[in-house]
Amino acid sequence: MIILLYDHTWPGMLSAIFEAFDRKLTNCMIRRARAHMPSAFDQDIEVTTNTMKAARVITGLKKKLSADGFHQFYACFLSELHGIEDTLFAYTRLIFSSKDRVEQAFANAAVLRVSQVAKSVHREKHRMEAFVRFRLASDSLFFAEVEPDFNVLPLILNHFEKRYADQRWLIYDMKRNYGIYYDLEKVTEVTLQRTVGVKETAGIFHEEEPLYESLWNDYFKHVNIRERKNTKLHLQHVPRRYWKHLTEKNKL
Known part of the structure; x- marks a missing residue:
């Protein structure tokens, strides 16, 4: 298994997604470098954060998603849940491989997960604004x-x-x-x-x-x-x- 390691930042995660597409990787995982435990059976690749590559991913997502859909994508990243990067990568692959908008295709596991996590994050956002x-x-x-x-x-x-x-x-x-x-x-x-x-x-x-x-x-x-x-x-x-x-x- 190929593991793409990034620096925990939003541009870093987007750079890892860009790298996965650029290398045509389909069977890979994206992990935060600080929390990753190396394995003898995996190939770890450290991804250098590149703001230009990150911007290209953002531009592509915004073309395929509504404003609310992109906001949900970002909220999922902020959840910091283990493995959420893999969900976002799977979601991104679905987005770019489909001619239509997929953010309402809840039969897909990644789409459903993004929707559920985004709701939890926004619930916490509203609580913080109040508390x-x-x-x-x-x-x-x-x-x-x-x-x-x-x-x-x-x-x-x-x-x-x-x-x-x-x-x-x-x-x-x-x-x-x-x-x-x-x-x-x-x-x-x-x-x-x-x-x-x-x-x-x-x-x-x-x-x-x-x-x-x-x-x-x-x-x-x-x-x-x-x-x-x-x-x-x-x-x-x-x-x-x-x-x-x-x-x-x-x-x-």
Whole structure:
């Protein structure tokens, strides 16, 4: 089996797909280099990321897919699920071998998988847009920690750039150790040399931040109606895995 290894990036994965087509490979797998375990029975090929080759794949996909279909393709890549690259490669082969659009051909395993994974990623995207809680730092930067199941920061940056256009903010993915920073002009990707948890940040946040958090907690406490409490329904909308970064779920 031929294994195409790429650098974990979107252009890198597209470069691997280009390489597979260029070499006319049909029986191959695409894997992230960092997570790959070599095997004596496989032939590993390291793919160099090439933005021009990646752009050619994107151009081809956009010609054969609707805007929503291409967005689903990208969302699947951001899922980071094991083997999702093979699904996307199989999907790409189907796309380029068919005269008609195939994104609704759910009888095909790759098409169905792309649709299902994209829905899960977009569900996580909407949850992050709702569950991000900013804290005011001492330098007037609004900072938020998140740990989404999927790599959805690239999907939520437009939402926050438009909604908080007059504020400097940083949303940091603690699981993947990178964040998106808005400086009042543009959004850029950043990486912190050392990440710290909320409980270890004394002196970093603005002196009035505890007051705002207290007011926020009091608000949720008073709007809650005990007689209408439905824990099962609440957990469906706000799963426990998000609670550690929700101000209203943490007592000061």
